[in-house]
Amino acid sequence: MAQTNDKHFYITTPIYYVNALPHIGHFYSTLIADCFARWNRLKDKTTFFLTGTDEHGQKVKEAAINNNMTPQEYVDIISEKFRDCFVRANFKFDHFIRTTHDYHVATVTRLWDTLTSSGYIYLDKYRGWYNVSDETFVNESDITDIDGSKFCKATNKALVWHEEDNYIFKLSLFQKSILKHMDQNPNWIIPAFRQKEVYAFVKDGLHDISVSRQMSTCDWGIPVPKKNNWCNNHGSRRVDSTTSNDSRVSTSNNFCVSNSDDQHKRHIVYVWLDALTNYLSGSNYKNSGYICNNNIWPANVHVIGKDILKFHAVYWPAFLIGANLPLPEKIIAHGWWTKDGEKISKSMGNVFDIDKEVEKYGNDAIKFYLLRDTSYSLDGDYREERMVDRYNGELSNTLGNLVSRATAPALLNNYVVPTPGNFTEDDCSIINDINTLFNDVDKIMTTDYDIQLSINRIWQTLFKMNLYINNTKPWESRKNNDNERLGTIMYTLLGSIRVLGYILEPFLPETAVRIQSIFPNKSMKTLVIDQTVLVPGQKLNIDKNLVLFRKL
Ligand code: MSP
Numbered sequence: 001m002a003q004t005n006d007k008h009f010y011i012t013t014p015i016y017y018v019n020a021l022p023h024i025g026h027f028y029s030t031l032i033a034d035c036f037a038r039w040n041r042l043k044d045k046t047t048f049f050l051t052g053t054d055e056h057g058q059k060v061k062e063a064a065i066n067n068n069m070t071p072q073e074y075v076d077i078i079s080e081k082f083r084d085c086f087v088r089a090n091f092k093f094d095h096f097i098r099t100t101h102d103y104h105v106a107t108v109t110r111l112w113d114t115l116t117s118s119g120y121i122y123l124d125k126y127r128g129w130y131n132v133s134d135e136t137f138v139n140e141s142d143i144t145d146i147d148g149s150k151f152c153k154a155t156n157k158a159l160v161w162h163e164e165d166n167y168i169f170k171l172s173l174f175q176k177s178i179l180k181h182m183d184q185n186p187n188w189i190i191p192a193f194r195q196k197e198v199y200a201f202v203k204d205g206l207h208d209i210s211v212s213r214q215m216s217t218c219d220w221g222i223p224v225p226k227k228n229n230w231c232n233n234h235g236s237r238r239v240d241s242t243t244s245n246d247s248r249v250s251t252s253n254n255f256c257v258s259n260s261d262d263q264h265k266r267h268i269v270y271v272w273l274d275a276l277t278n279y280l281s282g283s284n285y286k287n288s289g290y291i292c293n294n295n296i297w298p299a300n301v302h303v304i305g306k307d308i309l310k311f312h313a314v315y316w317p318a319f320l321i322g323a324n325l326p327l328p329e330k331i332i333a334h335g336w337w338t339k340d341g342e343k344i345s346k347s348m349g350n351v352f353d354i355d356k357e358v359e360k361y362g363n364d365a366i367k368f369y370l371l372r373d374t375s376y377s378l379d380g381d382y383r384e385e386r387m388v389d390r391y392n393g394e395l396s397n398t399l400g401n402l403v404s405r406a407t408a409p410a411l412l413n414n415y416v417v418p419t420p421g422n423f424t425e426d427d428c429s430i431i432n433d434i435n436t437l438f439n440d441v442d443k444i445m446t447t448d449y450d451i452q453l454s455i456n457r458i459w460q461t462l463f464k465m466n467l468y469i470n471n472t473k474p475w476e477s478r479k480n481n482d483n484e485r486l487g488t489i490m491y492t493l494l495g496s497i498r499v500l501g502y503i504l505e506p507f508l509p510e511t512a513v514r515i516q517s518i519f520p521n522k523s524m525k526t527l528v529i530d531q532t533v534l535v536p537g538q539k540l541n542i543d544k545n546l547v548l549f550r551k552l
Helices: 024-042 058-066 071-088 102-117 171-184 192-203 261-265 271-276 278-287 306-322 354-361 363-373 384-406 425-448 451-472 474-479 483-503 509-516
Strands: 008-017 046-054 095-098 121-131 136-138 143-146 149-152 160-169 212-214 267-269 301-305 330-334 337-339 380-382
Touching: 008 024, 008 278, 024 046, 024 071, 024 301, 024 330, 024 337, 024 363, 024 425, 024 451, 046 071, 046 278, 058 071, 071 095, 071 354, 095 278, 102 121, 102 271, 102 278, 102 306, 160 212, 160 306, 171 192, 171 306, 192 306, 267 271, 271 278, 271 306, 301 306, 306 330, 354 363, 363 380, 363 384, 363 451, 363 509, 384 451, 384 483, 384 509, 425 451, 425 483, 451 474, 451 483, 474 483, 483 509
Parallel strands: 008 046, 008 301, 046 095, 301 330, 337 380
Antiparallel strands: 121 136, 121 160, 143 149, 212 267
């Protein structure tokens, strides 16, 4: 089961519902994935970064109707807005999947056929309270009654009663396999406490789930395939009666699917089965839906928000095990962002326009704040004054200042790389720090998957380098005409910021490119100080007015 994908690095974001415009939550999930993708590209790993939009389902259809459009017209427009937002944000995704794409529909159909022919899906009566906003049925124990109306306890979302013949997936059969997977892979979900939550949830017993909707309730989705060759296998694996105690699931497991076209025309595939399958179809989009040919799967990392963990750590593994496919190696479930202490939501009227913030401060400043200010375990609270503090302190004063001092025209003769003399203990300490930085950060990025800690590690070096300048005082060597000492200090600094120009790229992509451009042969990536690449006498491209982060 624990198959690894060492050759490639394949990372995904959730695919985003197109019933709303992109906001900070979407930006954040995509940012985390972008950062890991860039880190792996830095290591020359063949990397595939997938993002996209989730375009089917009742609430998307409702949004289209509210906007006087057909669902297709509507999803075309909103999906494009997501893509544009991500392009403007300079996220370097390899493919943007849309669940209305043909190859995705083909993969969903194929997965459905595989699951049904193995006897994991059957047709039965399904009754229960449905949360349209989250596109999910809700268990009795999670429902509260307010003035005769039903609401979801956790989210306060209104529920509607559904009673229909649906296709049911035998999720209950997969309890043991999922628990076993977590036992064997204790660090499967990050942060660790989330894995404990999922473990307890699964241990409590899994109910079978509805995986189709009748077209009479919702017709905007992928039709349940017409093939009936799996019908005869139905019932070959019975639901374990000890785990199937859900009142919504009828006990008549021997129900056999009718062969009539009518029966099949009436259902669409449940949006979550449809959406989760994007991780297979998206990675294999050139092969139009043959999931078995997929040579990138399993994904190394699924980046998601904490609210959709159940779908990724319970439903998705069950579908995959049912189809005999390996499970994703890692799931990162991050917390939620609030704005000035308030939950961000359309109904609260505080949907946070990330584009406006980016326009004001630049992509890298916002990215840095989001990555630096919080860990996945916690919810983050976006506060502009805090963002500005970090910007001034860590970007402008620490990084910006360091780069301008290391490239100060007054300390470099004719803008050329100086010849170093003997390196002192102070110089060697910086050189050693820089030469181990990549490996240190790599360990944090690939073992702990912790971006915040990685940034902390880099900033330790930046603080140290600023101290080094204060202590070695290159301006005094200049004043004293000590060209040899001046050359050694400046060579140490230039060599260091050249390396930083690459290591910073996953975290501050635009700033990193500006740092790389100072050096003549920037295409020669070096992650340690290398005198064969940074050669004394080389002309530097120094912009006298270079200010990486103007103080706010
Ligand atoms: N379409 C589903 C995902 C299907 S993946 C196979 C979905 N879409 S969503 O647009 O509602 O949310 C996408 C992601 O944005 C989720 O990971 C969610 O956690 C994240 N966020 C939405 N609002 C958020 C914040 N305010 N803060 C951080 N992330 C939050 O769910």
